[in-house]
Amino acid sequence: MSHAHIDHSGNLPNLVKQGFDGPIHATAATQDLCRAMLKDSAYLQERDAEYLMRRRDRRKRVMDNYEEPTVEPLYRIEDAEKTFPLFAPLPMTGRQDLGDGLSVETVEAGHMLGSVSMVVTDGKVRVGFSGDIGRAKLPIIRDPQAMPACDYLIMESTYGDRLHQDEGAVLDKLADIVNRTAARGGKIVAPAFAVGRTQQLVLLLNQLVMEKRIPSIPVFVDSPLAVNVTETFRKFSNLFDAETAAMLDDDHEGDVFGFSRLRYIRDVADSKALNDLRGPMLVISASGMCEAGRVIHHLRNTVSDPRNTVLITGFQAEHTLGRKILDKWPEVPIFGEMYRLRAEVAKINELSGHADQRELIEWMRPIAPGLKKVFLVHGEARQQEAFKRVAEATFDLEVVIPSRGDGFDAS
Numbered sequence: 001m002s003h004a005h006i007d008h009s010g011n012l013p014n015l016v017k018q019g020f021d022g023p024i025h026a027t028a029a030t031q032d033l034c035r036a037m038l039k040d041s042a043y044l045q046e047r048d049a050e051y052l053m054r055r056r057d058r059r060k061r062v063m064d065n066y067e068e069p070t071v072e073p074l075y076r077i078e079d080a081e082k083t084f085p086l087f088a089p090l091p092m093t094g095r096q097d098l099g100d101g102l103s104v105e106t107v108e109a110g111h112m113l114g115s116v117s118m119v120v121t122d123g124k125v126r127v128g129f130s131g132d133i134g135r136a137k138l139p140i141i142r143d144p145q146a147m148p149a150c151d152y153l154i155m156e157s158t159y160g161d162r163l164h165q166d167e168g169a170v171l172d173k174l175a176d177i178v179n180r181t182a183a184r185g186g187k188i189v190a191p192a193f194a195v196g197r198t199q200q201l202v203l204l205l206n207q208l209v210m211e212k213r214i215p216s217i218p219v220f221v222d223s224p225l226a227v228n229v230t231e232t233f234r235k236f237s238n239l240f241d242a243e244t245a246a247m248l249d250d251d252h253e254g255d256v257f258g259f260s261r262l263r264y265i266r267d268v269a270d271s272k273a274l275n276d277l278r279g280p281m282l283v284i285s286a287s288g289m290c291e292a293g294r295v296i297h298h299l300r301n302t303v304s305d306p307r308n309t310v311l312i313t314g315f316q317a318e319h320t321l322g323r324k325i326l327d328k329w330p331e332v333p334i335f336g337e338m339y340r341l342r343a344e345v346a347k348i349n350e351l352s353g354h355a356d357q358r359e360l361i362e363w364m365r366p367i368a369p370g371l372k373k374v375f376l377v378h379g380e381a382r383q384q385e386a387f388k389r390v391a392e393a394t395f396d397l398e399v400v401i402p403s404r405g406d407g408f409d410a411s
Contacts, residue, residue, distance in 0.1 A: 001030055002109065002129065003116070004026075004112070004195065008131075009037065010038070013075040014075045022086070027090050027114040028089070028114070028236070029092075029114025029232065029236045030114040030115070032114075032235065033195060033232050034083075036232065038084075039081070040228075042076050044292065045073035053071055101123065102120060102121070104118050105118065105119045106118045107145040107147060109130070109144055110134030110141055110143050111132040111133060112132075112134070116131060117129065118131070119148045119150045126151045126152075127153075128154065132378065133155075133354065133355040135355050136359075138353065139200045142240070142241045147366070148367075149370050150370070150371070152371070152375070153367070155364070155375065156360075158354040159355065159356045159379075159383065160357055160387025161383045162356055165349050165350060170350040170351065171204060171207065173348055173350070175208050177311060177346045178217070181280060182217055186279045186305065187280065187308045187309075188283070189283050189299060189310050190283065191287065191295045191310075192286065194223050194225040194286040194287075197314055197351060198223065198229070202262065202284070203247075203257065205219055205282070216261050217261065219284070222271050222274060223285050224266050275297065275298065288322070289315075290320060290322040296321070304341070305342060306344070308344070309344040309345075312325065313348050325341065328345055329341060357387060360387065368397060369395075372397075373398050375408075376399060376400070377402070
């Protein structure tokens, strides 16, 4: 496992459910995060399946000859819990034997807490896997380390067609958004991924409060998963970058993820009560693309008021509610109803945990002379094609965009 994000870890309980019982090698932080995230994923699937079955039963009562198949979750909480004993160690940096003549060498990927890039070898062929490659100077996380030499590289390409803006402006931009919304007496709703992005925002808001650059408005983190994940961040503070470690030392309250006006929300009743509070205030809530979770309720109560702001802090996939808000549709669908989008829509690009095209090229540069072939994964077709052209032109090597089921001979 390169890291814990659900698009990398989310199928593990399904594999275990189907009979997989081998070791799952992951760093200690990744294992801790997965325990919270996979149980949350299973819980949400169970709830979704129950809702769909209740809807089916209602329709069967009022419609003659109505037929709809039984809906089962991909996996349940018990499947997630059967996964955890299979976790096996993986170092943040260093080499480890895997048995059967295989070994793995890992380095810090700089993408999220506990993330690594790796090279697996049988002593003859060295296959590299980038995982998700991070960026220098991001809050909390250490910068990516140089990748060990390898013959073949499986590489992410999420932002293979674009360049990020200057990350140095993020504090100024966040302060401006908070200040102008507070001046209107409005609420800020920030959809944010529970792992990584929420903690970054809390850290930055803490810094702005300490520097007295924003008013002391109430800040709420309304996501049970984010609350649990933040505890993991506290537990693994030894993995923080130098800037965050120094901030932790200077923080009189002794916690960069907590300050006097910040409140973490677990209970559903407390979450619902936030919608009755008047601004100014800021609510950070999952999911990051506004497709599930408590944030949808907050958006329903926020988007039609021009005093309010929806703060987008990361990539929004096509067709998601987050993308429709970012594209400023005049009306957006929430819980099957259309709502006028009158709130301000603000975006902060600088917190992206994925390297852009230039950063990906520079990450490749030290190992490119020894590569026989590169395989691009983890990107939409447009990003992959763009990065393939740039990488081939820069390094004069073969770059492949594989399809499902393709095989390659490394002999």
